[in-house]
Amino acid sequence: MSSKQPRSPEFDEKARETLLALFAKFIGDPGVRSRRVGRAVTPEEQQKVEAVLATLREEDEGGSAASRALDELRKAGAVRRTWEEDYKPRMTQIIYHARHDGGATPAQIAAELGVGESYVYRVLRENVSYLYRLDVRDGAPGPGWQWFENGQRVAPVNEPELLADDVLNEYLAAYPEHADPVGEPRLRVLLWVEEDQPDDKAVRTVLWPDPEGQ
Secondary structure (H helix, E strand, O other): OOOOOOOOHHHHHHHHHHHHHHHHHHHOOOOOOOHHHOOOOOHHHHHHHHHHHHHHHHHHHHHHHHHHHHHHHHHHHHHHHHHHHHHHHHHHHHHHHHHHOOOOOHHHHHHHHOOOHHHHHHHHHHEEEEEEEEEEEOOOOOOOEEEEEEEEEEEEOOOHHHHHHHHHHHHHHHOHHHOOOOOOOOEEEEEEOOOOOOHHHOOEEEEEOOHHHO
């Protein structure tokens, strides 16, 4: 919604003429005339006209200020929601890739994001890029463990299970019919920090359902 524009001087002048004409017709002396035909008004009438115009200007300016304030609030809310929904959850990944793929220095990253260098260093120190593979057991391709997808994501060095949980939850949200947490493990996520490693060299293998949790 666009903000209201303040009244122009031309508007004030037309309003003044109209008000003077009304004074002439209803409360003025019979000799009073509007500007269009030559007017003669008393100082008291002129003061009343100016007071009405001042009130109109204050109301108009107040409305414009309120409209601008609400517009600013809406814009700030949209920016905030974009940050919360699109960027905040990926901040670790953004920083990590900016450093390792983009070649940006911690100082450059900090300046661009408006954060302290110590925060950037901490993110880089505490996270690593994992390679992962999601397998489905007895799926459509056939019996046994079958490849479903693979990818690469940033996760805490000491908590790779968080990445595995995200991958599993995304799969189960897309395939709720497979979400029965009872029975033999039907999903597994394997994680590596180096490429081209065999399954037995995975730094973590997460099964779902977890056989030890049943």
